[in-house]
C-alpha cells in the first residue's frame with residue numbers, strides 16, 4: 001500500500017480517538033504516523049472523567065456496538081496497572097423521574113433502585129459496575145504502546161486537510177489519512193454539524209472515595225459527579241453547548257466543589273490538585289466514513305464522539321481496520 005510515502009496511514013489528532021486508531025492500525029501491520037496540534041496531555045481527552053458510557057453521542061445502534069467493544073477492551077486493560085483503569089461500582093441518582101439509558105443493559109451488576117432503596121429526596125436511581133479511566137495515565141499508556149509499535153507523534157498543527165491530502169509539504173502523501181481532530185473538524189473539514197460541549201472539572205486528592213457518583217437532577221448545563229481514581233478524584237461538571245472557552249472558571253469550580261461536597265462530605269477537606277477543561281466534540285452522529293481522494297487514496301473521518309469518545313474509541317478504530325482489510 002505505498003505510493004512513495006514513508007507511511008501507509010497518517011493519523012491526524014492525538015486525543016483518545018487518534019491514539020487508539022493509530023495503535024489499532026499499527027498493531028495490525030500498517031506503517032503509521034501521527035500528527036497533532038497539541039500533545040495528548042493537552043487535549044479534550046485529558047480532561048475526561050472518564051467512566052464507560054456512550055453519552056451524548058449517536059447514532060444509537062452503531063454506538064451500542066462500538067461501546068460494547070470498548071467495554072470488552074477497557075475491562076481487559078483494567079488488568080494492566082499501567083493503563084490507569086479500575087472497574088468500580090457506583091450509582092446514578094435523580095431527583096426527577098429518570099430511568100437507565102438503553103445501553104445500560106451491557107453493564108455488570110445493573111440494579112435499578114426500588115422506591116424504598118432510594119436515598120431521601122431522590123425519585124430514581126440505579127447501580128452498576130463499570131471501567132473508570134484515569135485519562136492522564138491512560139493517555140500515557142496509549143502513547144507508550146504506540147511507541148512500542150514504532151509510531152512517532154509529530155506535534156505540528158495542520159492548516160487544512162487539503163494540505164495533508166495533497167502532500168503540500170513536499171512529502172508523498174500517505175495513501176490513507178484518518179481525520180481524528182475532534183472539535184477542530186468543525187473548521188478543518190469544514191463541518192458545521194460539529195460543536196463544542198464544554199466540560200469543566202476539578203481534580204482533588206482522593207480522601208478514600210471508592211465509588212463513582214452521578215446526579216442527574218439539575219436541568220441545563222450544571223451536573224454533579226465524582227469519578228474516583230487511585231490517588232485523585234475527578235469532580236464535575238458542566239455541559240455547556242457552544243462554549244469554546246478552554247480556561248477554567250473559578251466560579252464554576254466553586255459550584256462544582258460545593259455540589260460534590262453536598263453529595264460526599266469527604267470532598268470538603270481534600271486538597272484541590274488541578275482544574276481541567278475539555279470541549280466535547282459533539283455532532284448529531286459520529287462521522288466514521290471514508291472519503292475517496294482519487295488514485296485509490298482515501299480520507300477516513302473519525303470525529304464527533306461527543307461525551308463518549310473514551311467509550312467508543314476502540315470500536316470505531318476496529319471498524320476502520322476491518323474496512324482497510326486488517327481488522
Ligand SMILES: Cc1cc2nc3c(=O)[nH]c(=O)nc-3n(C[C@H](O)[C@H](O)[C@H](O)COP(=O)(O)OP(=O)(O)OC[C@H]3O[C@@H](n4cnc5c(N)ncnc54)[C@H](O)[C@@H]3O)c2cc1C
Pocket residue numbers: 012013014015016017018035036037038039040043044045046047048049050051052053054156157158159180181182183184188198199200201236237277278279280281303304305306307308309310311312
Ligand atoms: C469533562 C469531560 C468529561 C468526559 N467524560 C467522559 C466519560 O466519562 N466517558 C467518555 O467516554 N467520554 C467522556 N468525555 C468525552 C471524551 O473526552 C471525548 O469524546 C474524547 O476525548 C474525544 O476525543 P478526540 O480524540 O476525538 O478529541 P480530542 O481529545 O479533542 O483530540 C483532538 C486531537 O486533534 C488535534 N488537532 C486539532 N486541530 C488540529 C490541527 N489543526 N492539526 C493537527 N491536529 C489537530 C488535537 O491537537 C488533538 O490531538 C468527556 C469529556 C469531557 C470534556
